[in-house]
Amino acid sequence: MRVATWNVNSIRARLPRLLSWLSSAWPDVVCLQEVKCSADDVPTAELAALGYQLAVNSTGRWNGVAILSKVGLAAVRVGLLDEPGYHAEDALLPTIEARAIAATCAGVRIWSVYVPNGRAIDHPHYAYKLRWLEALAATVREERAQHCPFALLGDFNIIPTDTDAWDTAAFIGSTHVTERERTALAALREIGLSDVYPRPLKYEVPFTYWDYRALAFPKNSGQRIDLVYADAAFADAVTDAYVDRNERKGTGASDHAPVVVDLAVPIVRQEHPA
């Protein structure tokens, strides 16, 4: 079974690239992030034509996650356990954002997650990011007892180690590399998840994100922030994992490349209610 994760930076803007990539890579399950439209505006018919069912948690112009599956979608769960909202300075109340969704696909528990960016260390979004990661860990602790194999896939907006970015000096004083963010990742490993490290198709480090600005992709000024955090049953079944950097090339590309994982698990196609 082939599972992938891809921050598409708008499913509508990316639809031609998404459809052609699905038609060549033929993943069984795809976790998407930054869907960036209401659930009603997700192009379900075009994806259904390729054989995908959808589970969507997406509310509008920002954020939004989804899971596409050709092998069934069971026990769909939207959002985290006691998920914190983001309290913007000009808002009366915090808003819970569309950043997590789970489904069981051919017996494998899959989470598509879009961790808050954090913006800057002294910004309220950074405190929100840390609270959100705590809720993610609590959700994993609860779910792991019931679901195996299990994996979180998505845009974590954390550079796990200094080698996972093109230049550590570029991140001094910024988010994505702080001890508190990396400790939050370590907490997920302490629960029993491990980082499924993909192979790069080019260069040494399997970067997954290159900023649109400053010629980051041609200079390979990349970051590895799209991660697969898997339990032992999932990780032990991995036969291959790679970052499809070819999807970052050319016009109409997302700023993220897909991470693709092949698993040696039998595909039991689930029945779904009519």
Added chain:
DNA sequence: ATGTCAGCGACACGCTGA
């Protein structure tokens, strides 16, 4: 040199977020 994109409101470009 943040050298770019995407969505939105409102209609052509400025704002926000990444």
